[in-house]
Amino acid sequence: MDGGDPLAELLAGGRRSWDGFVRRYAALIVAAVRGVAAGSGDIEDLTQEVFVRLCKDDFRLLRSYDATRASLSTWLTIVARSTARDALRRRRPDSVSIDLVPEMHLKIDAVEPVPKLKLPEALLSPRQREIIGMLYDGEMDVAEIAAALGIDRQTVRSAHHKAMLKLRAHFKADMG
Amino acid sequence: MPGKGSNGADPAGSRDRELWRRSRGVEARVDEAERFLDLAGFADGRLDDDDTARVAALLARDRAAAADVTAARALAEAAVTPADERIVVHALSLVDAGAGAEVIAFPPPRRVAAQPWFSAARWSGLAAAIVLASWLGFDLGSGFYEFGATARSPDDVSANELIDSAPLVLRDFTENSQI
Numbered sequence: 001m002d003g004g005d006p007l008a009e010l011l012a013g014g015r016r017s018w019d020g021f022v023r024r025y026a027a028l029i030v031a032a033v034r035g036v037a038a039g040s041g042d043i044e045d046l047t048q049e050v051f052v053r054l055c056k057d058d059f060r061l062l063r064s065y066d067a068t069r070a071s072l073s074t075w076l077t078i079v080a081r082s083t084a085r086d087a088l089r090r091r092r093p094d095s096v097s098i099d100l101v102p103e104m105h106l107k108i109d110a111v112e113p114v115p116k117l118k119l120p121e122a123l124l125s126p127r128q129r130e131i132i133g134m135l136y137d138g139e140m141d142v143a144e145i146a147a148a149l150g151i152d153r154q155t156v157r158s159a160h161h162k163a164m165l166k167l168r169a170h171f172k173a174d175m176g
Numbered sequence: 177m178p179g180k181g182s183n184g185a186d187p188a189g190s191r192d193r194e195l196w197r198r199s200r201g202v203e204a205r206v207d208e209a210e211r212f213l214d215l216a217g218f219a220d221g222r223l224d225d226d227d228t229a230r231v232a233a234l235l236a237r238d239r240a241a242a243a244d245v246t247a248a249r250a251l252a253e254a255a256v257t258p259a260d261e262r263i264v265v266h267a268l269s270l271v272d273a274g275a276g277a278e279v280i281a282f283p284p285p286r287r288v289a290a291q292p293w294f295s296a297a298r299w300s301g302l303a304a305a306i307v308l309a310s311w312l313g314f315d316l317g318s319g320f321y322e323f324g325a326t327a328r329s330p331d332d333v334s335a336n337e338l339i340d341s342a343p344l345v346l347r348d349f350t351e352n353s354q355i
Contacts, residue, residue: 018268018270018271019268022264022267022268023264026258026259026263026264026267027256027257027258027259028251028256029259030256030259030260030263031251031254031256031257032247032248032251035247035251044260044262044263044266047259047263047267048263048266048267048270051266051267051270052270055270055271061209064209064212064213065213066213069213069216069217069222069223070213070216070217070219070220070222071216071220071252073251073252074216074219074220074248074249074252075212075213075216077216077219077244077247077248077251077252078212078215078216078219078244078245078248079212081243081244081247081248082208082212082244085240116203116204117203117204117234118199118200118201118202118203118204119199119200119202119203119204120196120199120200121204121233121234122204122234123199123204123230124226124230125225125226125227125228125229125230125233126229126230126233127226127229128226128230132196136192136193136196136197159226160192162226164192164195164196167195167196167199168195170199171195171198171199
């Protein structure tokens with residue numbers, strides 16, 4: 001589904017490119033939205049919300065797509081589902097009469113909030129966090145960490161190097 | 177030798193230690209564009225080992241995101257049915273035909289007050305209302321006094337004069353009491 005480069009054409013061109021993009025990916029976006037909102041009866045509206053989001057602010061979201069990291073079809077599916085889910089949450093009434101909720105549902109949390117992450121959890125892999133934690137919090141040296149984890153010393157150094165690059169890049173971007 | 181490399185030197189330096197300490201106190205920003213790429217890259221299997229492990233850990237605590245990844249993988253292999261033409265036409269209309277890739281802004285609500293005839297009509301109406309209210313007030317006031325003048329019996333007039341403070345001041349009540 002990703003033949004040609006419709007995105008490059010779209011971002012460089014005008015109406016005709018948008019036409020091509022819409023005709024090419026509308027079916028995929030509808031299918032992705034339907035996966036989130038099946039039975040809601042709002043498929044058309046939700047699909048439009050996805051398209052609006054894609055072209056909003058001079059295609060800001062579309063411009064963030066990076067072809068080296070994911071295929072456009074997969075990325076669009078993720079974006080469409082997320083957008084549709086957010087829209088459905090906004091439309092949902094804030095409160096429901098307790099009489100309308102089956103008793104069994106009262107025992108379950110209706111909303112599953114995703115706990116906010118600290119920076120290392122968002123940026124680093126579990127192994128990188130573990131190694132950095134052992135190094136700086138556990139005051140262990142490279143040889144001890146390698147022995148404790150059953151990996152070679154070079155792997156420890158490499159993990160440390162990559163992790164610090166990510167943290168430095170984050171703080172540099174944050175400050176700059 | 178805690179925190180030291182195998183050769184005794186500090187492998188990371190105090191700046192890295194400080195960066196690590198600082199990062200643990202910072203809440204991660206939600207960068208949706210980055211998150212979409214992470215999830216899509218994970219679904220496509222394009223991430224390196226570290227990022228794959230990182231995203232897998234994130235998916236373990238976010239069931240909706242995990243469902244998105246599963247759906248993306250399924251849709252990549254599925255044949256999707258063509259979209260309704262109405263949806264396509266509506267989406268096409270989002271971008272202006274004449275201005276390149278410019279998003280059409282929905283027109284703002286029509287401001288009736290901005291039209292000149294409306295302003296003139298509004299002031300005329302206000303003036304007419306003031307004139308009408310003045311005339312009605314004058315007319316009602318006149319009617320009230322006429323009513324007072326014609327409908328009272330002579331006894332009422334006398335009683336009124338007794339009650340009315342102004343005549344009481346001027347009238348000499350001793351006139352009829354003279355012997």
